[in-house]
Amino acid sequence: MKVAEEAAPGLRRPSRWLDLRGRHEGAWAYALNRLTAIGLIAYLYVHLGVLSLLAHGPSTWNSFLATTKAPFFTALDAVVLLGVLFHSLNGIRVVLTGVGVAVRWHRLLFRSLMALAAILFLVAGLLWSIRG
């Protein structure tokens, strides 16, 4: 265990805000918001890298598109979609409560928005399966 040393002056340690033992929705939302932010920024750079393949001509691009049909890439898409839904909808909660709206009902607001995220994710999955 390194708990005591971590409490020393350097406070910026992810092990602190990622320690969710005994925490409520808010701390989970905080941790997930940071993790999804990091993930989405990483995805943005990957996305730009992928788009750069267009500069190598149609054959390279079509070859890459064929690769993305694999289940692994579908799973990655699902993870990205979950990240986008969580980050954006939790962001709405942070903005609303941050300006004094629904402060007393922040837990209900969080749960409602997460329910909306789940519904949107299922709808996206349904549309994906219909369109193939």
Place this chain on the structure above:
Amino acid sequence: MTAESVAVDLEVLRYRPGEGSRLENFSVQVAKGTKVLDALDAIWATLDHSLMFRRACHHSSCGACAMRINGRERLACVTQVAEAAEEHQPIRVEPLHNLPVVGDLVVDVAGFFARMTASDLVITRSAEPELPVSVDPLPASLSLRQVVVPEDLDRFIRFESCIECGICVSVCPSMAADDGFLGPAALAGIHRTREATGDATESAHLLALADGDGGVWRCHSSFECTASCPQAVDPAGRIMSLRGQILARRWGRMWGR
């Protein structure tokens, strides 16, 4: 020990500067209905005089015994051993987060209080605020006096309830990630002092402090402070209220008011 005593197992985080940290197990006999703080007292008295922990009032008024019990910040003086043992065996006891550990369960609260007094106004005051309570005498046949309680008494109770235990600082993820943040206790104090003062200059100074570097905008709305506060101070609600006041002031300035 009497028939009413029970055996309690605790797992206590031990730490000394330069020696690192470890979890140490203790088993003590304590009376039924006892609190975690009493169990720590029993360890200190019968097993290990070197165990460091802080305590004073034993009735949740001073905040000295705030610590993490089974991963949750609580006051050890009012946390039942039986309930904690039901949650986790052995009962795990650790120091607060986000404050430097002096030794074992004792944290250095100097930074905590430095934040509380950052404005030269917060928390410390020269006189008690005057509650709008009028005391009317009852008929002479009664020995009691009737106290007319103002409708907004809750507001004052919350203002004066903070026991400065540091639990809100320990649970706050923004404090964990950002040591420039004033933190929930200090900001709740700013809010309280601002509502109590009738001085416009002081009020503006406090609002500027809340709006400044380390102020309310570093809060990320986790509401853990409000959920964990043993005194229902509602620091998160105070922070959001300060934000509203800051936005109102900015809005007014936009229109030259």
